[in-house]
Amino acid sequence: MVEKRIVGTETPRLDGVAKVTGAQMYSSDVHLPNMMCGVIMRSPHPHAKIISIDTSAAEAMGAICLTRDDVSTYMYNERLVSVPSATYRDRTLLPIERVRHVGEPVMAVAHETEELAYKAMQLVKVEYEVLPFVLDPEEAMKDGAPQLYDEIWYGLEKGKVHNNKGVIRNVEEGNVDEAFAAPGVKVYESDFTLNRIYHNQLETKTAVCAMQPDGSIDVYSTTQSIHGSRIIISKLLGLPFCKVNVKKMAIGGGFGSSIQINTVTPICAALAQKAKRPVRIASSREEDFYSHHKYPTKFHLRLGVDPEGTLVGGHVTALVDFGAHQIQPLAYMGCVSGWFADMYKYNNNIRFEGTAVYTNKTPCCAMQGYGNPQINFCVESLVDEICNDNGWDVVDFKLKNYRGVGDEFWGQGPTIRSIIKSCGVEQSLVEGREKFKFNERTPYTEKSGRFRTGTGLARGFHCSGTGGPSEGEVIDFSSCMIKINEDGSIDVLTPLMDHGGGTWDAVAKIAADTLCVPLDMVGLSPAETRSTGFDVATHATRGIYCGGAAVYHVAKKVKEKLLEVAGRIMLENPSDLEVVRDDELGQAVVRTKGYHRKSMTAGEIADHARIFSWGTIAYTDSYRQKNCPPCFVTHFVEVEVDTETGEVKTPRVLMYADCGTCVNPQLLEGQLVGSYNRGIGYALYEDLPHDPKTGELACKGLLVNYKTPTSYEMPSIANTKVEVCDTYEPTGPFGAKGIGEAALASVSAAVGNAIYNAIGIRFTELPILPEKVLAAIKEKEGK
Amino acid sequence: MNTRIIPKEYNYTAPQTLAEALDILKQKNVRVLAGGTDLIVRLKMGSEEAMETMLDIKRIPELKGIAYCEKGAHIGATTALADIEENAEIIKNYPALRDALVAMAAIAVRHMGTIGGNFVNASPVADTAGPVMVYGGQVHLKGPEGERVIPADEFFVGPGKSQLKEGELLTAITLPVQPADSGAAFFKKTRVKPDISKISTTVYVERDGETITNCRIAMGAVAAKPITLPEIAKEAIGKKASKALFAEMAAKVADTIKPIDDIRSTAEYRKAVANVMVAEAFEVAWKRAGGAL
């Protein structure tokens, strides 16, 4: 009668039917009685002073207009996962004095329909004084360059900005100089340029905001954190938290773009407040294109290696071009230093020197990996180079130098450290090299002909959340409430967001297994900020490990209560009772241990408690994870390079995922395969150049101009393999840790290394477009 | 710009007959709607400010469908690209056209878009242009003054401009029956598979034994309109087919074309790959003509 665990079994997605039939409600599906539609006017200039805004003609046609005169001057940062002292703030709800990038919101208009609002917006006259602008981060740091800011809030203090340097962050451990100077140590170095790309999540940023008769506001929005959104709206609208009710909605993907509140949401809230009617603003794709990008970064990397093949030190210099507003480049650089430190042991000699610079471009924010894919490309490319140069086997080299069980792991930069307790690196590398026939590869010097294949290897990882033994810069905890209904089914109330990766399925499974009920006896309650305790955000690959842990923690407490009530009814000591799932009865059964003389279903027990007015079997609490386990990945990639056209295909890939216990097997595979697609997009296709004359995106925010790989660019299904490592994370719910962002970390480095193996050319700049490959081949051949 | 909405009011009309449609076309500022995959995009981008009436021609039966007879193929203007690509006669007799069609856009766009639209839109990258031109195709136009037939390779004038006059509709594209021992092939380069061409090429050859007896070459995305290169093509005529000859031809094409840098690629790259693609197209065309190498 003891049934198989649900965690780890393949189950249909809970929201699958709703999503494939279109019944799933997203923010843009919310239509409220008397609702208006809003549109945002966006800056055509990369840098300009706003002299005046004349809304009279728009108002004459019945529009409600929101301008800088209507809004708070409170400076905020869209992203709210760091502690206040580590949150740099530089923007207001609408720009008060000037606009700093093309596409920056200037003002907003609401009318009965979107078309009318748009027409009205075209009648609004904005007078600008166009200012000089700067797009290049190196130019921006020079004396005399256009200055984006005089002052911003550096955490709790206001301070000047010098030469557009928004953040400087240095991290040092051990002594790199000494390590590099030691006898026999060889230092390898290279520059790397990582591209600016766009998240391209399916759902464009949307908000529906509705003032309520009691003066409160309901908010339906695209966000990865309802509580983060509430705090910001509350500050900007001057309402107490209890009057800002942000609803948990399904969102159509995020890739990190909605960890922050998104500028659309507070604008919509303020517009609704002014209109005294519900207002909906749904960004168009091209508006979304101007809202957020992945952090482009230029790196200089130095790695020291001794004659035995031990990395003895690493030194990174990073120049981050983060655009016109800070969505936490401070945290980004901290994380990059951590991702760097976590790759290899380097005898603990690490130096990171980061400068993040304001430019008149779209602000950058987290995008799957928060700097991890960026620095991974550099480290794994240079490690490949080191191995090639010395004739060392890359797998052996990695096995010798990686950080694994017992080593320290920086989960979110230097302030969040814990000890690694589970690790699938060995299995991935040792098993993978056989499976992929990686050990049979030949060097590029033995290849000829027009089409040349090569194989490449890179390994990566990400954190699982941002918890840790002591509190660092990043806030991390989640909350949950669970009750057992009087028929034995359970209701789970959690503020945790799911951006499509299956977080909700995972928490339902965790609750089901802890309370021993079948999955269809678990209800995920609609949740909003008023009804739930705090959760920081679904970011940092923390959904299952941190959010799921809160559910696990609360479910265990509920189980204790269930046993207590059962003991009272059965006249048994609760410690002599156990709970098991009975699929025939369709619910949990409480019975005496060993010889099951007595048993009752959870429904009978809960109903008994109702009839006797004992109360509901329920529990609510918050929970913080005291660890931050890395989830590891490894990519073995085969490429085929057309040496006459420079085109690169990846006909074969093998990916290893170490997520501890795998909660959702099919979704895990989907995450790896989907991330591979995004990874080759980053490595081979995507880029966001700007028009140097206008400051506009060259693609103008149009998808027809910005190409992401499709299924045609993927290896065949048969040649796309995902293997799951056999690991168990002792601190995770049912042994689980994360996988989300890790899945992307090492794709581009593996592709780059494979290209090197095919044609002997090392690319240090992404994307590796056919144009660049062909030019490099011609240069190499001396043509 | 807001590509989700069309912030403009206009009349929409969908007549059932060609006569009615031509009548409506006499009005001012009428825009013809076929599949809409170009027109609607422009409307959303705000570049069709003048439009007052949208004339939907998809309900006119005589403009739609493919017929094949002893004279060749007749493709109605509003035939969806996907329907052409699936047509057995097209696949058999005009494989280069099929190459071009399956290389166009994504399947959803091909189900909406039409061949008439691809022609009248007159983009330098129009993918059906090359094959239709090298197969000796003709463009049929109808207006108040009656019908005109124009060789496809004279139809295009410049970006967005063609021989179509105000008040006229493109009614059909016709392709003559292809001689025995002839063949053609289309190649294009894109960033990802479903995409607008960085560059495209179509090569047509006729064969007598080992000798090329006729040749046509068309290029897309290298000039202000889809072009043919009759002067270069002529040089292949009378020569024995060989890989070396094809490479020579390709080099000549690459030397002649004057592509530009844009969001999709660079002039330099376009020239470099023309050198490769044209030779490949020659090879496939030659094989399709029954030739061996």
Ligand SMILES: Cc1cc2nc3c(=O)[nH]c(=O)nc-3n(C[C@H](O)[C@H](O)[C@H](O)COP(=O)(O)OP(=O)(O)OC[C@H]3O[C@@H](n4cnc5c(N)ncnc54)[C@H](O)[C@@H]3O)c2cc1C
């Ligand atoms: C995502 C995307 C990808 C695309 N990829 C490609 C590609 O790879 N290759 C390519 O060549 N094109 C591509 N296109 C462009 C477009 O799909 C094609 O040009 C298509 O053939 C246009 O046909 P349509 O019926 O949709 O034209 P419509 O938009 O209906 O019309 C286009 C123009 O022609 C006029 N017109 C249409 N039919 C007639 C007629 N019978 N008589 C007179 N005037 C007429 C219209 O008034 C309009 O000016 C792409 C478009 C999109 C949106």
